Amino acid sequence: MKLNITLRHIFSLIFLLLTATLHLQAQDLAEGETLFKNNCSSCHRTSGAVLIGPPLGGAKAKYENDKEWLHQWVRNSPGLINSGDAKAVALFEQYNRVLMTPFPALTDEQIDNILAWAEEDAKPKVDVAVNGTTPSDPFADPKIYYTLLALVGILVMISLILVVITATLVSAVKAKDGGEPLTLAAVRTRTVSLLKNKFVITAIIVVALTGGTTKSIIEARKIGLHQGYMPEQPIKFSHKLHAGTHKIDCEYCHSGVRKSKNAWIPSVNVCMNCHKYIQNGPQYGTEEIAKVLAAWNEQKPIEWVRIHNLPDHAYFNHAQHVVVGGLKCQTCHGPVEEMEVVYQFSDLGMGWCIDCHRKEPVKLKDIDGNIIPTTSTVEDMGGLDCMRCHY
Amino acid sequence: MNMVHLKSVKKKFKLMYISNSYKFLPFWVILGLSVVWGGCYFGYNDKTKRNKEFSPNMYNSIPLEPFVQTVEDTTARNPIFPDGLNAQPAPHGTVPRDSWYVSEAYTPYPFSNTNEGYDSAGQFLTSPLADTSVQGINCSQETFNRGKRIFEVYCIMCHGANGDGKGNLVTSGVFGNVPSYKDPNTLKFLPVGKMFHTLTYGKGIMGSYASQLTPRERWEVICYIQHFQQED
Numbered sequence: 001m002k003l004n005i006t007l008r009h010i011f012s013l014i015f016l017l018l019t020a021t022l023h024l025q026a027q028d029l030a031e032g033e034t035l036f037k038n039n040c041s042s043c044h045r046t047s048g049a050v051l052i053g054p055p056l057g058g059a060k061a062k063y064e065n066d067k068e069w070l071h072q073w074v075r076n077s078p079g080l081i082n083s084g085d086a087k088a089v090a091l092f093e094q095y096n097r098v099l100m101t102p103f104p105a106l107t108d109e110q111i112d113n114i115l116a117w118a119e120e121d122a123k124p125k126v127d128v129a130v131n132g133t134t135p136s137d138p139f140a141d142p143k144i145y146y147t148l149l150a151l152v153g154i155l156v157m158i159s160l161i162l163v164v165i166t167a168t169l170v171s172a173v174k175a176k177d178g179g180e181p182l183t184l185a186a187v188r189t190r191t192v193s194l195l196k197n198k199f200v201i202t203a204i205i206v207v208a209l210t211g212g213t214t215k216s217i218i219e220a221r222k223i224g225l226h227q228g229y230m231p232e233q234p235i236k237f238s239h240k241l242h243a244g245t246h247k248i249d250c251e252y253c254h255s256g257v258r259k260s261k262n263a264w265i266p267s268v269n270v271c272m273n274c275h276k277y278i279q280n281g282p283q284y285g286t287e288e289i290a291k292v293l294a295a296w297n298e299q300k301p302i303e304w305v306r307i308h309n310l311p312d313h314a315y316f317n318h319a320q321h322v323v324v325g326g327l328k329c330q331t332c333h334g335p336v337e338e339m340e341v342v343y344q345f346s347d348l349g350m351g352w353c354i355d356c357h358r359k360e361p362v363k364l365k366d367i368d369g370n371i372i373p374t375t376s377t378v379e380d381m382g383g384l385d386c387m388r389c390h391y
Numbered sequence: 392m393n394m395v396h397l398k399s400v401k402k403k404f405k406l407m408y409i410s411n412s413y414k415f416l417p418f419w420v421i422l423g424l425s426v427v428w429g430g431c432y433f434g435y436n437d438k439t440k441r442n443k444e445f446s447p448n449m450y451n452s453i454p455l456e457p458f459v460q461t462v463e464d465t466t467a468r469n470p471i472f473p474d475g476l477n478a479q480p481a482p483h484g485t486v487p488r489d490s491w492y493v494s495e496a497y498t499p500y501p502f503s504n505t506n507e508g509y510d511s512a513g514q515f516l517t518s519p520l521a522d523t524s525v526q527g528i529n530c531s532q533e534t535f536n537r538g539k540r541i542f543e544v545y546c547i548m549c550h551g552a553n554g555d556g557k558g559n560l561v562t563s564g565v566f567g568n569v570p571s572y573k574d575p576n577t578l579k580f581l582p583v584g585k586m587f588h589t590l591t592y593g594k595g596i597m598g599s600y601a602s603q604l605t606p607r608e609r610w611e612v613i614c615y616i617q618h619f620q621q622e623d
Contacts, residue, residue: 041567212427223445230438247559249544255603262458273598311450
């Protein structure tokens, strides 16, 4: 009995101790994670490629016997380099002579926590599979069209069967009443006679001609207008993600919009302002961003496909419309921040230009930048002159 | 006379084209089919391709335009440049012709992209827009407003509307930590020269903004950032 109790006591004690240590460890890691995210993450990853400094995942193992030096380095690396410490200078040279910000406030324990968490985080994780469950457009998958086709086929089959059944029933009833049974030959004669009817022929011709002409005229009016043009781009860049979710201003990338005739397509260095750091996207993983990185490493421009393109005989200036006219990008380009793939929203035809120049009142600003309401339009200021755009 | 003439013409027309003989039937059929086919032809629109154009040689520039590489033929190359592109980077060392302050037109930027350059920029560089006569801010109100607009376009996603480093990209976890302009340990006492140096070359994970902002715009946004440093 006594032994029993002691054993139980011992077990519960061991259990308590175990949970306590586990808990302690978890807390340390949590502290390390917070500290890492707040202090280190702008220059270090935990694993993978060098960001500004080396990944911290392997640091704990590497400096196992040299902790004192590492703590010193974290708290005051410039001092260590200036004092001529060989190891510090070598490290400084290795990573492109970029000084690490000193963190004098971190304690030994905190630094160890950070490194412990980094090591933990660097371990290859069991991927909870974003791959299999990526939300995607079901209509992008060609299989769905085969399914639809099969459904339509089944419907046609059913209606055919129904027709056959009805025909059989009708002929059966007729036979019962003593009348002539409905034969295929009779149906054929009737159809032929209907098709030979002059009225029917005229009606068919009139409908086809009017319909065809209307369609022709409607479509011919769109010649030279590219509304809805949605080409495939070399990189699946999502405006919905960048401008919509992350609320990056249009002008951040299209910086020329207030300075120049063109709004500018960003060069790769603008992409790299963020993608030096972000190399794993939410939709396509590393696949699409890798193309940007490749372009950057090879110093090769990305050849985007131009969508909005006015004919050469019409002049348009972005700066004039955005700075002086005070127009929003969305007025002409539509809700780009909601577009996964960008398409041409307006038809950019001359009628469309003229329409706006006739209707929209001019925004006048007083000396303090307040907008004075006016009823004048661009038309009143000569905005409809031919030579305003065609020269 | 005229009426009679018209009548005779009508009769002639009827005789010629709508007579009972089916002599002109093929003509009508072809006309009708071509109209219908035309509608279908123009109506067919592959949205990944550009629409039909009536006179492509008036639409597409014959001279080379920097922002139009190819319109009709996506494989067309510019024969003049070795990489075949119309858009070319400016030759190394190019200075803007209409630079706003004269010294810049002759000396692009005196400091190199090194730690020493960073330190000397902080030591020697001062804002040419500085105007201490204005109350509260270090430049004219107009410059300040322009700087605010630039900040809200280029900086706000990371550095935050209040300059505390809690921008949209940071709070949503896309970016790591971004230092606050109000934190005495990091950026509160950062000299303007170092800011300009950082905007020009980039620092840490912040990239260079030299291609997006002219030197004048960089100084304008620095003026706006200074008011964060002076707060609290």
